[in-house]
Amino acid sequence: MTAVLDSEISAVEICELGPNSRNLLYELGRILADAYGGPAGPRCRHAIAELAAGLTGELADLVALPAGDAGVRVLRGLRLDSAELGRTPPSWAAVNDRTGAPIDLQMLLLATMIGSPFGWCGQQEGRLVNNVVPARGYERIQTGASSEIVLSPHTEDAFHPLRAHAFLLGCVRNPDRVATTIASIRRVQLSAATRQILLRPTVPILPDLTYGDLERWPAAKPVPVLWERPDGLCIRYDPDYTPWRDAGPQFRAAYAELGAELARVADLLVLEPGDVAIIDNDVVVHGRVPFTARFDGTDRWLKRVNIAVAERFRPARERTERGYGQRVTRLLPPAQLPAGARR
Numbered sequence: 001m002t003a004v005l006d007s008e009i010s011a012v013e014i015c016e017l018g019p020n021s022r023n024l025l026y027e028l029g030r031i032l033a034d035a036y037g038g039p040a041g042p043r044c045r046h047a048i049a050e051l052a053a054g055l056t057g058e059l060a061d062l063v064a065l066p067a068g069d070a071g072v073r074v075l076r077g078l079r080l081d082s083a084e085l086g087r088t089p090p091s092w093a094a095v096n097d098r099t100g101a102p103i104d105l106q107m108l109l110l111a112t113m114i115g116s117p118f119g120w121c122g123q124q125e126g127r128l129v130n131n132v133v134p135a136r137g138y139e140r141i142q143t144g145a146s147s148e149i150v151l152s153p154h155t156e157d158a159f160h161p162l163r164a165h166a167f168l169l170g171c172v173r174n175p176d177r178v179a180t181t182i183a184s185i186r187r188v189q190l191s192a193a194t195r196q197i198l199l200r201p202t203v204p205i206l207p208d209l210t211y212g213d214l215e216r217w218p219a220a221k222p223v224p225v226l227w228e229r230p231d232g233l234c235i236r237y238d239p240d241y242t243p244w245r246d247a248g249p250q251f252r253a254a255y256a257e258l259g260a261e262l263a264r265v266a267d268l269l270v271l272e273p274g275d276v277a278i279i280d281n282d283v284v285v286h287g288r289v290p291f292t293a294r295f296d297g298t299d300r301w302l303k304r305v306n307i308a309v310a311e312r313f314r315p316a317r318e319r320t321e322r323g324y325g326q327r328v329t330r331l332l333p334p335a336q337l338p339a340g341a342r343r
């Protein structure tokens with residue numbers, strides 16, 4: 001295990017996978033893909049849970065939630081078959097699930113070592129591994145399919161009480177070294193008054209466009225921007241899907257102060273092929289710098305997996321939220337997880 005600091009980032013732990021770990025994950029991904037074709041069926045999912053529960057040694061040490069206040073840990077060195085994966089698809093819907101199965105299965109093994117991977121029934125057809133690629137027509141729209149605009153810093157699926165505790169961003173290719181932005185709420189400095197304002201529920205957060213149309217949701221319930229976990233301050237933030245302009249001047253000023261602080265402490269994380277970032281979705285907001293997509297099969301291509309971590313705290317008041325009708329789809333129902341599996 002090596003932990004180093006990249007020159008382009010100041011606070012992120014980078015852990016190089018050793019050759020044994022890389023080869024083991026690679027072989028398991030290939031074996032599962034050959035046996036089951038991909039992670040859609042229950043037999044493959046049982047196998048993922050069994051295998052992940054049995055992984056020990058260096059992998060078990062490295063594949064863990066980020067420690068400290070940085071909120072991000074990068075695993076470096078996943079083995080990829082770039083030629084087999086083929087060209088970057090023009091949209092998530094055009095992904096070849098068969099050729100992508102080995103890397104998707106490696107991602108799911110990693111996610112299952114940390115917690116319970118899940119997808120959204122209303123996003124990318126419920127896949128557990130989502131594909132993030134630039135798409136024509138979405139260049140300037142605030143979703144992961146954008147390119148020409150800054151993707152604003154946000155909590156993944158901030159609108160929902162079952163949003164991921166953590167998620168993986170795995171890099172298939174990134175030839176133009178397009179940076180992901182990350183900013184930890186633990187590094188911002190806010191006045192006591194601003195902090196108090198943002199701890200109170202004032203405005204709602206609405207689902208983003210990847211969940212369909214942007215009709216005004218009738219039961220939009222205000223939620224706090226900041227909240228406390230036993231180990232420190234946490235954030236729930238998505239300014240492009242928050243009607244903050246409808247709030248009073250005090251809240252708007254506090255929200256602006258927070259936005260400026262998040263920009264001040266933001267780091268640029270350039271993911272390279274084979275990198276997998278493990279991101280604490282309660283501590284870190286993430287985004288992306290603008291870039292010019294070529295749409296020729298060579299563009300940046302990331303894989304994303306949401307993870308629920310049963311022992312992670314969330315405020316009790318969130319249990320009454322309805323999540324705008326969006327439902328999760330899990331690797332397996334908890335009752336079917338093998339003994340020793342993370343939940």
Ligand SMILES: [Fe+2]
Pocket residue numbers: 144154155156286
């Ligand atoms: Fe995101």
